[in-house]
Amino acid sequence: MKRILIIDDEPSICSSLQFALEDDYETEATTEVDKGLHIIEQEPIDVVLLDLKIGKVDGLEVLQEIKRKKPETIVIMITAYGTIANSVKAIRLGAYSYLTKPIHMEELFSVLEQALHYKKLNEQVAYLSQELEKKYGYEGMIGKSEAMTQVFHLIEKVKNVDSSVLITGESGTGKELVARAIHFSGKRKQEHFEVVNCAAIPEHLLESELFGYEKGAFTGAATRKEGKFQLANRGTIFLDEIGDMPLALQAKLLRVLQKKEVTKLGSNKTEKLDVRVIAATNKSLQEQVKEGTFREDLYFRLHVIHIHLPPLRERQEDLPYLLQHFLHTFNQELGKSMKGFRSDAQRELLAYQYPGNIRELSNIVESSMVIADGEYIELEDLPMFIREKGEGFAKQKGSLDDYIGRPLKELEKDFILATLKHNDNHRKKTAEMLGISERGLRDKLKQYLVGKN
Known part of the structure; x- marks a missing residue:
């Protein structure tokens, strides 16, 4: 009851x-x-x-x-x-x-x-x-595309071994999620997972952040501090943006990985380590090796197992599942009970290319849900830069089945606006390309942009 x-x-x-x-x-x-x-x-x-x-x-x-x-x-x-x-x-x-x-x-x-x-x-x-997350997800990651299925398969393969893993992919594709999935689904999940962003920490502080220091090791070292490697002992250390690590520090990192021991700054005592190393980068380490900005021996030490995360634009079949995932997530976080997306809003979201990948998609859904007043996200709730594209239909790459069920006037509007954009708003070229008169084009634009019948 x-x-x-x-x-x-x-x-x-x-x-x-x-x-x-x-x-x-x-x-x-x-x-x-x-x-x-x-x-x-x-x-x-x-x-x-x-x-x-x-x-x-x-x-x-x-x-x-x-x-x-x-x-x-x-x-x-x-x-x-x-x-x-x-x-x-x-x-x-x-x-x-x-x-x-x-x-x-x-x-x-x-x-x-x-x-x-x-x-x-x-x-x-x-x-x-x-249920969607159970079926198409892995430790917080969502996807049923072939590329993501392969990522999930690799995670299963490597989660219980100690080999180093290098994760590559554009910014926002979820490299840290993969690293966390490997750690928290594997045999080391009860131990620490330590994250170091090599691009976010100044060069003069990065060494002490990684390896720790003794009291008095340098000016300002008032107490003894454990480094991330010591904290991650028996667990996992995730070295994000490894391509931004200075060359001098790369040599010290290589020694730690080879010897499986670390020495704090200001100390002569070595400490044995049992650490799983996972590194990630949005750069090409091979190109950096050629340019002399990344050590080849360190590259091979890190590149034992390689997991590449595809950009979102290459796995668009995952977008409907990701949209539902973030809708559910932000319903909980924002205290809302939104049911979904109107068809025109969803069409633009599915057509957008997401240069910022998963991170950008998450931000777009969150901001749209904050703005939305009703039970569904409307087209006008989407960020201006998506609404102003006006080319959602033109970017669709699906088969004819993708267009079945849409009103004819809506298809015509999308074709006209996309063609106009293609021609940089040149009406004569647009009319010629569409096979109609300039006056006919003007009447259509009045109908669609001003709302006249």
């Missing part, structure tokens, strides 16, 4: 609502905000009937607190002071609906039925998203 919590400062309202609902729902009621929030935090509540004014407490503030603690909980606002402004504000803050006193029971039962159906749909979406 579904559970309903009533929070209202009038005991008579609490009693009457409980009496009316108790045959169909398990109900609980309180006139105290703190007690109500405690119940929501400790017990599974499906729907909260929340008064807009509870004594001196603003019900909208309570609504926000409920959504922060339990975003999946449905909240229906009730009040004797119904205004359009309050109604709009409540809905924007996450309320499902808004009822005014005196409450008509038929209306209440109808809204409750709709709300619980909506909650069930959200739970199904969340479940399907989780």
Whole structure:
């Protein structure tokens, strides 16, 4: 039986609502905000009937607190002071609906039925998203493309061996995710996973960050410090952006990898190590070896097993699954219950090339969800740089099946705008290419860009 919590400062309202609902729902009621929030935090509540004014407490503030603690909980606002402004504000803050006193029971039962159906749909979406990750994911990575399937296969192969791994790929493709997957799914998962970004730490500090130092080793070394290698002993160290490591330090790193021992700055004592080394770069280390900016012997020491992550534009069949993954993720983080993407918005998202790869896709979905007011992400919720492209259809590379079911006017609009863009907005060339008159093109543009019929 579904559970309903009533929070209202009038005991008579609490009693009457409980009496009316108790045959169909398990109900609980309180006139105290703190007690109500405690119940929501400790017990599974499906729907909260929340008064807009509870004594001196603003019900909208309570609504926000409920959504922060339990975003999946449905909240229906009730009040004797119904205004359009309050109604709009409540809905924007996450309320499902808004009822005014005196409450008509038929209306209440109808809204409750709709709300619980909506909650069930959200739970199904969340479940399907989780199943999607199980089927097409690996330790937080999503994909069913051949390229990603090969990555998952390699992770399985290497997770329980001690050989060094070099992960390559453009920025934002998820190289650290792969490194974490190798560590946390393998035999060293109970030990430390230490990350060092070789491009983010100044050269004069990187050596001490990696190998540690003794007290007094240099000016400012007031205490003894363990390095990342010592902290990662029996675990894994991830050397990100290894191509940016200075040459002088590369020689010291090579010695550590060869000898499997490390010496702190300011010390003569060596410490034995048992560390799994995973390195990553968005550069071509082979080219750097040729240029003399990366040691060849270190390259071969790191390049025992190679995992390459393809850019997102080369695995576009994974985009629908990634979009659902980030929708589910940010629904939880932002306290929203968005159901998906409108067809025109999804079409542009699927057509975009994502130079920033997975990181950029994640940022785009998050920003769109923050801006969106409804249950679905609309085209106007997308960042301006995607909406201004106006060439989503032209960039689609699918078969004819990809276009089946789309309105003819929509296809025509996409063709015209894409051709106009191709010709740098030169109308005469565009008209000639499309086989229509300039006047006909002008009329079409008025229809599509101004909205005339």
